[in-house]
Amino acid sequence: NAGVTQTPKFQVLKTGQSMTLQCAQDMNHNSMYWYRQDPGMGLRLIYYSASEGTTDKGEVPNGYNVSRLNKREFSLRLESAAPSQTSVYFCASSRTGTNGYTFGSGTRLTVV
Amino acid sequence: QQQVKQSPQSLIVQKGGISIINCAYENTAFDYFPWYQQFPGKGPALLIAIRPDVSEKKEGRFTISFNKSAKQFSLHIMDSQPGDSATYFCAASKETSGSRLTFGEGTQLTVNP
Numbered sequence: 001n002a003g004v005t006q007t008p009k010f011q012v013l014k015t016g017q018s019m020t021l022q023c024a025q026d027m028n029h030n031s032m033y034w035y036r037q038d039p040g041m042g043l044r045l046i047y048y049s050a051s052e053g054t055t056d057k058g059e060v061p062n063g064y065n066v067s068r069l070n071k072r073e074f075s076l077r078l079e080s081a082a083p084s085q086t087s088v089y090f091c092a093s094s095r096t097g098t099n100g101y102t103f104g105s106g107t108r109l110t111v112v
Numbered sequence: 113q114q115q116v117k118q119s120p121q122s123l124i125v126q127k128g129g130i131s132i133i134n135c136a137y138e139n140t141a142f143d144y145f146p147w148y149q150q151f152p153g154k155g156p157a158l159l160i161a162i163r164p165d166v167s168e169k170k171e172g173r174f175t176i177s178f179n180k181s182a183k184q185f186s187l188h189i190m191d192s193q194p195g196d197s198a199t200y201f202c203a204a205s206k207e208t209s210g211s212r213l214t215f216g217e218g219t220q221l222t223v224n225p
Contacts, residue, residue, distance in 0.1 A: 004155070033212070035215075040121065040217055040218075042116075042201060042215040042216050042217040042218050043156070043201065043215040043218075044215075045213075045214075048212055058212070090156070100146065100161065101156075101158065101213065103155030103156050103157065105153070105154055106154075
């Protein structure tokens with residue numbers, strides 16, 4: 001019973017490099033989310049997918065793209081990493097409607 | 113814009129004491145108010161949640177108090193224990209727009225033995 005699985009757990013990138021953060025859930029949830037966590041700023045929504053085949057921008061989408069590959073998987077891509085994207089990234093999922101989110105354990109990304 | 117404001121940023125409490133964390137929201141359409149608990153190196157986990165049709169909800173040592181007119185809600189941790197040391201986030205959402213949560217800034221709670 002894995003819940004939400006994120007890979008990788010840690011990553012160091014050089015400015016300008018690209019990478020994809022992977023997220024998969026096994027709870028048959030419809031909705032999936034990507035948040036970033038920065039000290040003193042809480043969790044800020046980057047992108048979300050209310051259901052398979054749909055994606056929408058959140059509060060801080062600039063510099064990111066997402067793909068809802070299927071019901072289980074929701075990936076986050078940084079096309080050209082910048083130091084301002086140094087953060088801890090969390091993927092979450094929920095059933096449609098207001099239910100508790102289940103979060104992954106996070107990806108700590110450092111851009112140098 | 114920050115639609116959910118949380119205070120204090122950090123809190124130190126002695127074992128057995130009461131921990132109180134406060135949140136204020138702006139959007140009167142919000143109708144779901146959860147609290148999440150996060151331990152170091154882990155993702156946040158749902159702790160307790162309330163809807164505005166009640167003024168208080170209690171689960172064990174954790175209680176949410178809700179004041180709709182003041183647009184404020186708070187988390188009270190009774191008989192605080194060192195194992196409660198974590199970061200706590202309040203959040204809010206409008207159910208009609210799906211379940212996108214807006215989070216507060218977080219409170220780092222330390223409970224000293």
